[in-house]
Amino acid sequence: MWLSRIARCALPGRMQRGSTAVASWRPSQSGRPERPAAPTPPCPAALQFRGERTMAAAAAAALPITRLQLRQARALVEERLVEVEWEDGYKSLYPFTWLRDNCQCPRCTLQSAKSRSLLIADLDIHTGIHTVQVNDNSKISVAWPDRHVSEFESEWLRKRCFSSDARREMQKELYMDERNYWDSKLCLPTANFEEVLHDDKAALAWLMDLRRFGIVYLRGAPLEPGQVARLSQRIGYLRHTFYGPTWQVQDKPQANNVAYTSGTLSLHTDYPAFHNPPGVQFLHCLRTAHEGGESEAVDGFHMAELLRREDPEAFQTLASLKVDYTNTGADYCDYKVQSKNHIINVDSEGQVCRINYNNATRDSVLNVPLGEVQLFYEALKSFVNIMSRPENVLTYLMEPGHLVTFDNCRVLHGRRTYVNKGEKVRHLEGCYLDWDEAMSRLRILRESVGGDKP
Amino acid sequence: MWLSRIARCALPGRMQRGSTAVASWRPSQSGRPERPAAPTPPCPAALQFRGERTMAAAAAAALPITRLQLRQARALVEERLVEVEWEDGYKSLYPFTWLRDNCQCPRCTLQSAKSRSLLIADLDIHTGIHTVQVNDNSKISVAWPDRHVSEFESEWLRKRCFSSDARREMQKELYMDERNYWDSKLCLPTANFEEVLHDDKAALAWLMDLRRFGIVYLRGAPLEPGQVARLSQRIGYLRHTFYGPTWQVQDKPQANNVAYTSGTLSLHTDYPAFHNPPGVQFLHCLRTAHEGGESEAVDGFHMAELLRREDPEAFQTLASLKVDYTNTGADYCDYKVQSKNHIINVDSEGQVCRINYNNATRDSVLNVPLGEVQLFYEALKSFVNIMSRPENVLTYLMEPGHLVTFDNCRVLHGRRTYVNKGEKVRHLEGCYLDWDEAMSRLRILRESVGGDKP
Numbered sequence: 001m002w003l004s005r006i007a008r009c010a011l012p013g014r015m016q017r018g019s020t021a022v023a024s025w026r027p028s029q030s031g032r033p034e035r036p037a038a039p040t041p042p043c044p045a046a047l048q049f050r051g052e053r054t055m056a057a058a059a060a061a062a063l064p065i066t067r068l069q070l071r072q073a074r075a076l077v078e079e080r081l082v083e084v085e086w087e088d089g090y091k092s093l094y095p096f097t098w099l100r101d102n103c104q105c106p107r108c109t110l111q112s113a114k115s116r117s118l119l120i121a122d123l124d125i126h127t128g129i130h131t132v133q134v135n136d137n138s139k140i141s142v143a144w145p146d147r148h149v150s151e152f153e154s155e156w157l158r159k160r161c162f163s164s165d166a167r168r169e170m171q172k173e174l175y176m177d178e179r180n181y182w183d184s185k186l187c188l189p190t191a192n193f194e195e196v197l198h199d200d201k202a203a204l205a206w207l208m209d210l211r212r213f214g215i216v217y218l219r220g221a222p223l224e225p226g227q228v229a230r231l232s233q234r235i236g237y238l239r240h241t242f243y244g245p246t247w248q249v250q251d252k253p254q255a256n257n258v259a260y261t262s263g264t265l266s267l268h269t270d271y272p273a274f275h276n277p278p279g280v281q282f283l284h285c286l287r288t289a290h291e292g293g294e295s296e297a298v299d300g301f302h303m304a305e306l307l308r309r310e311d312p313e314a315f316q317t318l319a320s321l322k323v324d325y326t327n328t329g330a331d332y333c334d335y336k337v338q339s340k341n342h343i344i345n346v347d348s349e350g351q352v353c354r355i356n357y358n359n360a361t362r363d364s365v366l367n368v369p370l371g372e373v374q375l376f377y378e379a380l381k382s383f384v385n386i387m388s389r390p391e392n393v394l395t396y397l398m399e400p401g402h403l404v405t406f407d408n409c410r411v412l413h414g415r416r417t418y419v420n421k422g423e424k425v426r427h428l429e430g431c432y433l434d435w436d437e438a439m440s441r442l443r444i445l446r447e448s449v450g451g452d453k454p
Numbered sequence: 455m456w457l458s459r460i461a462r463c464a465l466p467g468r469m470q471r472g473s474t475a476v477a478s479w480r481p482s483q484s485g486r487p488e489r490p491a492a493p494t495p496p497c498p499a500a501l502q503f504r505g506e507r508t509m510a511a512a513a514a515a516a517l518p519i520t521r522l523q524l525r526q527a528r529a530l531v532e533e534r535l536v537e538v539e540w541e542d543g544y545k546s547l548y549p550f551t552w553l554r555d556n557c558q559c560p561r562c563t564l565q566s567a568k569s570r571s572l573l574i575a576d577l578d579i580h581t582g583i584h585t586v587q588v589n590d591n592s593k594i595s596v597a598w599p600d601r602h603v604s605e606f607e608s609e610w611l612r613k614r615c616f617s618s619d620a621r622r623e624m625q626k627e628l629y630m631d632e633r634n635y636w637d638s639k640l641c642l643p644t645a646n647f648e649e650v651l652h653d654d655k656a657a658l659a660w661l662m663d664l665r666r667f668g669i670v671y672l673r674g675a676p677l678e679p680g681q682v683a684r685l686s687q688r689i690g691y692l693r694h695t696f697y698g699p700t701w702q703v704q705d706k707p708q709a710n711n712v713a714y715t716s717g718t719l720s721l722h723t724d725y726p727a728f729h730n731p732p733g734v735q736f737l738h739c740l741r742t743a744h745e746g747g748e749s750e751a752v753d754g755f756h757m758a759e760l761l762r763r764e765d766p767e768a769f770q771t772l773a774s775l776k777v778d779y780t781n782t783g784a785d786y787c788d789y790k791v792q793s794k795n796h797i798i799n800v801d802s803e804g805q806v807c808r809i810n811y812n813n814a815t816r817d818s819v820l821n822v823p824l825g826e827v828q829l830f831y832e833a834l835k836s837f838v839n840i841m842s843r844p845e846n847v848l849t850y851l852m853e854p855g856h857l858v859t860f861d862n863c864r865v866l867h868g869r870r871t872y873v874n875k876g877e878k879v880r881h882l883e884g885c886y887l888d889w890d891e892a893m894s895r896l897r898i899l900r901e902s903v904g905g906d907k908p
Contacts, residue, residue, distance in 0.1 A: 080828070095827045102818040110715065112708040114782050115814040119720045120838040125831040162824040170819055174778070174792050236787050240691045242894070254566040261564065266573045274890045276730040322802070324628070328568050333690050336897040337890055338628050348776070360569040364556040365624055370616040373549045374534070377579040384574040436728045436791055440696070443790040 069137040070154050075129045082132050084140060084157065092161040097125045099142055103150035176442070179410075180212050181302035183392045189213055193221040193403055197234055204445040206405070207235075207438060210280070214407035215297055217396075221284055221403045228282040228431040231403070235441040239278050239432040241271065242327075242335040249283070249428040251420060256329040258360040262289075262420065267298055267387050267412040270432070272356035273327035273337045278432030281408045285398035289426035293418030295404065297394045300355035300412045303387040304344045308352075310386065314379035318343040321376060324363035325356075340367075343383070354409040357383075387412060398428070409435065523591040524608050529583045536586050538594060538611065546615040551579045553596055557604035630896070633864075634666050635756035637846045643667055647675040647857055651688055658899040660859070661689075661892060664734070668861035669751055671850075675738055675857045682736040682885040685857070689895040693732050693886040695725065696781075696789040703737070703882040705874060710783040712814040716743070716874065721752055721841050721866040724886070726810035727781035727791045732886030735862045739852035743880035747872030749858065751848045754809035754866050757841040758798045764840065768833035772797040775830060778817035779810075792817075797837070808863040811837075841866060852882070863889065 069087040076083055080096040101116075101123055103109070108118040130143040140157065142150045159170060172178070189209040195202035196218060209216045221227045228246055232238035238245055243257070252260040259265060271277040308315040322340040329335060345354035368376055386392065398404065406413065418426055523541040530537055534550040555570075555577055557563070562572040584597040594611065596604045613624060626632070643663040649656035650672060663670045675681045682700055686692035692699055697711070706714040713719060725731040762769040776794040783789060799808035822830055840846065852858065860867065872880055 081824075093824055095824070097831045098820060098827050101831070110709065110712050110814070112783075113710050113712055113714075113814070114780075115712050116816060117712060117717065117814065119718065120813055120835060121720065121842065123831075123835075125828070125835050156818075160819060162820075162822075162827070164823070167821050171821055174819070175794070236696065236789070237694045240694065242690065242891075255564065256567050258564050258567055258569050258571060260567075263571065264573065266575065274888075276888065276890070320802075326568075329566075334898055335690070335894045336901070337894045338897070339890065340629070348774075359574055360564070360567070360571065362570060364610075365614060365628070366552060366616075367621050367625055368616075369618070370535075370547055370549070373552055373616070374579070377551045377555070377577075381574060381577075381579050388575060434728075434730065436730070436793065437696075440789045440791045443792070444788055447790070 068154055068158055070134045070140060071137075073132050073134050073140045075132050077128070080128075082129070082140070082142065086154075086158065087137075092158065092163065092166075094157070094160075094162070096127055096129055097123075099150060099152070100124065100127050100144060102152075103148070104152065104156075105148075105150060107148075108150070176208075176211050176439070178212060179214070179301055181305070182213060182299045182394070183302065184390060184394050186213070186215075186299075186394050188215065188217050188394065188396065190217045190219065193218040193227070193231070193401075195220075197230065200445055200449050203234060204442070204449045207442040207445065210405055210407065210438070211442065214299060214301075214410040215394075216405050218403040218405060219401060221401050223286060223400050225284075225286065225429050227284045227403060228429055231282055231405070232431055232433055235433060236437045237433075239434055240332075241274075241278065241432060242329075242331050242333065242337065244332040246429055246431040247331075249430055250426065256331055259415075262293075262418050262426070264417045265413075265415040266359055267296060267384075267393075267414040268358035268360070269300070269355050269412055270358070270408050271327075272341050272358050273325035273339050273361045275339045275341065277341075277354075277356060278408050279435035280405065280433040280438050281413075281430060282403060282405050282433075283398070283428050283430045284403040285400055285428050287400060287423075287425055287427040288398070289418035290421035290424035291419040292416050293426050294395050294397045294416045296414040296416070297396075297406065298387045298392050298412050300357075300387070300410050301352045303383065303392060303412075304352040304355065306386050306392075307344075307383050311379075311382045313375075314382040315344065317375055317379035318383055319346045321368060321372075323356075324365045324367060325358065325361045326363040326365070327361050338363075343380070355412060357412065407435075408432070522608055522612055524588045524594060525591075527586050527588050527594045529586050531582070534582075536583070536594070536596065540608075540612065541591075546612065546617065546620075548611070548614075548616070550581055550583055551577075553604060553606070554578070554581050554598060556606075557602070558606065558610075559602075559604060561602075562604070630662075630665050630893070632666065633668070633755055635759070636667060636753050636848070637756065638844060638848050640667070640669075640753075640848050642669065642671050642848065642850065644671045644673065647672040647681070647685070647855075649674075651684065654899055654903050657688060658896070658903045661896040661899065664859055664861065664892070665896065668753060668755075668864040669848075670859050672857040672859065673855060675855050677740060677854050679738075679740065679883050681738045681857060682883050685736055685859070686885055686887055689887060690891045691887075693888055694786075695728075695732065695886060696783075696786050696791065698786040700883055700885040701785075703884055704880065710785055713869075716747075716872050716880070718871045719867075719869040720813055721750060721838075721847075721868040722812035722814070723754070723809050723866055724812070724862050725781075726795050726812050727779040727793050727815045729793045729795065730888075731795075731808075731810060732862050733889035734859065734887040734892050735867075735884060736857060736859050736887075737852070737882050737884045738857040739854055739882050741854060741877075741879055741881040742852070743872035744875035744878035745873040746870050747880050748849050748851045748870045750868040750870070751850075751860065752841045752846050752866050754811075754841070754864050755806050757837065757846060757866075758806040758809065760840050760846075761798075761837050765833075765836045767829075768836040769798065771826075771829055771833035772837060773800045775822060775826075777810075778819045778821060779812065779815045780817040780819070781815050794821075797834070809866060811866065861889075862886070 071085040071087050073082055073084045081093045082096065082099060084092045084094065101118065103118065108116065110117045128145050130145050132140060132142045135141050139151050139153045191202055191206045196206045206216055229238060249259055251262040255261050269277060270281055304315065319342055323343055325339045325341060327335065327337040341356035343355065343357045344352060345356065347353040366373065420426060525539040525541050527536055527538045535547045536550065536553060538546045538548065555572065557572065562570065564571045582599050584599050586594060586596050589595050593605050593607045645656055645660045650660045660670055683692060703713055705716040709715050723731060724735055758769065773796055777797055779793045779795060781789065781791040795810035797809065797811045798806060799810065801807040820827065874880060
């Protein structure tokens with residue numbers, strides 16, 4: 001089973017060497033994470049959960065439902081529902097149309113692709129039912145008026161019960177959308193690079209924490225380029241962009257990106273000039289600067305919620321107004337990218353689901369009526385002020401062989417100015433992935449390590 | 455300048471050989487496009503425009519604004535606005551804060567990256583102004599209270615005027631969001647594959663029509679794999695998925711996708727099991743079947759608008775309810791993909807902006823209250839019925855060397871069942887791209903071919 005993050009966070013905030021689980025690390029502001037002067041005090045639990053459930057509930061939701069036996073099934077002809085009664089006395093209702101649509105037989109489902117082959121054109125959405133019966137207490141069998149027969153297994157059926165509780169649990173299991181919010185006091189989850197590459201439990205713990213906290217720090221990566229690509233292959237494949245498959249963060253002459261200078265990088269997400277910015281980012285430190293270059297990170301979802309509480313009008317402005325972003329230049333090839341994105345993206349349930357903010361590529365084109373321009377700047381300033389408070393900003397200094405992985409939909413990252421000297425020339429290598437791919441690997445690992453089966 | 459699609463569409467519906475412009479072709483239902491039995495009658499103009507403008511207006515919007523001279527500029531101190539008067543007497547207003555934010559000097563803008571280096575932390579959003587003056591009738595110069603000076607060129611400034619007309623024109627120019635809706639009578643825009651690869655005007659015409667119609671048919675591609683990858687390089691790079699960088703559509707044993715069989719593929723968009731499905735799809739025909747295998751396509755935006763008109767409740771259901779999609783298997787690597795998407799995606803202005811629909815990967819998990827399940831099926835059936843009407847479906851038979859390019863956000867495609875025999879073994883090669891990349895190339899080509907400069 002997965003380790004409880006809360007339990008682990010109560011341990012001293014250092015990496016648990018030799019453990020395959022993701023550990024936690026509280027970085028010092030001075031950037032000396034390897035040799036803490038004194039034992040780090042226990043890390044406080046993360047600030048709050050988004051979503052109502054506790055960790056215990058989360059663990060329960062992820063458990064396969066006990067193989068419940070069926071007691072009986074009958075058709076409610078008038079309502080066009082099949083009522084299934086389970087051995088624990090609970091009753092579930094399934095619409096005729098849904099059952100016919102999801103017939104699992106080889107004519108209706110292409111088994112090798114786990115895909116529906118029954119066409120909507122061939123689905124009678126007003127079908128009646130001929131008979132329904134329970135077979136061996138473990139499946140129900142439905143005969144349709146045309147004598148086609150569908151069988152449904154009890155576990156499969158129970159997980160697809162239409163009660164609001166069952167639906168909620170299924171959604172949690174499929175999308176793992178719970179988040180732990182954090183601030184500067186975060187015990188940064190850490191893991192060992194090679195363990196993540198070679199041990200499924202370590203990889204699962206890494207991705208679980210990446211999903212939940214939005215940031216995980218890896219150590220022990222080889223001191224040569226190519227490691228972010230190796231890590232991306234652990235998931236599947238990386239996401240190519242105009243900066244190439246991977247890219248080198250260095251101070252470059254005629255830089256085509258503000259990141260390729262030695263100046264301050266204010267807190268930002270990468271690539272809001274895409275309508276679909278990359279979901280996950282890896283940054284691997286190959287060399288540090290002579291001085292400076294500390295990394296900064298904030299929990300954008302948490303910051304947006306603080307803004308919603310402290311300055312609701314500003315939140316509303318940034319969640320409703322689409323800002324133009326622009327990115328023109330040449331790298332892997334020439335590009336002229338342009339997007340419109342909300343700085344704070346809110347889903348249909350009102351949850352903050354993405355931050356799109358990079359002041360460098362925010363366009364001079366501002367598609368806002370004249371009278372609303374100042375309101376926009378006030379809202380943006382308010383948001384930036386909140387995310388810049390020292391108590392919200394996690395600061396750390398990457399060292400060669402360290403690799404940070406973070407959720408680019410959620411975590412804003414930045415960098416302090418730096419000075420190169422002699423061989424102390426700062427060099428990071430980075431790459432992107434998307435969440436669909438990362439979540440796919442997470443589900444597969446959860447199943448292979450934990451035995452879960454949604 | 456770009457050819458007017460309307461003008462071209464009035465020509466006989468055959469490919470204009472030797473022309474670098476995209477031509478049009480009306481395919482026959484019997485799938486013999488190369489040798490029409492009789493001259494094809496003139497194609498009707500596309501059904502309707504989305505958006506209010508005419509083609510003439512579109513051409514005008516894309517033209518650079520005449521280099522207008524400045525007559526005078528003054529600060530309205532109370533309103534914190536700079537008023538600029540142009541030689542045509544028109545007046546534009548620019549907020550102090552916006553002007554300061556968009557200072558183009560080398561301290562505030564990293565010129566090599568065309569990006570803002572001024573930080574929000576350093577932007578005084580309540581700044582006053584010291585002086586404003588016109589220089590040489592071609593730029594205004596603003597001195598700020600701290601004596602920092604910003605200069606703005608007239609053309610740059612005029613295009614960023616905050617009037618609603620100017621903002622609308624700028625948005626049209628940047629995003630080219632106008633669409634021509636179509637049905638089975640579409641004169642399918644066509645082009646020559648090698649011309650698109652090697653001639654900028656042909657490539658521009660191809661991408662303009664791909665944007666506007668959502669589908670363009672190319673001929674003359676070599677009869678060997680690798681052509682979809684070559685075409686993707688014309689834009690930039692392709693989008694990798696779990697099916698690999700490119701993929702082979704063939705009848706395969708133990709198919710991991712319904713497309714890899716010889717059965718009917720009902721109208722669908724690809725990969726709604728991703729939260730961000732690929733935006734553009736290329737399919738290159740290498741070999742045809744002995745019998746059958748005709749391709750089908752419908753204009754999903756047009757179909758959604760028909761649904762909105764004919765069955766508003768169904769439209770509302772499909773636009774508000776998120777449907778689960780699932781895709782599990784192994785190809786480039788193993789995958790377990792899961793998403794929630796609206797079948798009809800509507801943007802904040804109420805415009806249909808994406809169709810996400812594939813009946814094969816629509817999940818048996820349906821996160822809908824019991825009482826709404828039947829409504830969902832009725833809505834889906836209503837939508838599928840509309841898109842399946844013969845008058846809406848464009849049907850064509852691909853031949854070796856033909857390559858179809860289409861907008862996977864908008865066009866639903868399908869395939870009729872087929873029979874292989876001897877060497878007549880159907881084989882298509884496909885790949886994906888995203889619209890951000892395709893639009894980037896479109897903007898670059900528009901500038902290099904047409905001399906436009908947003």
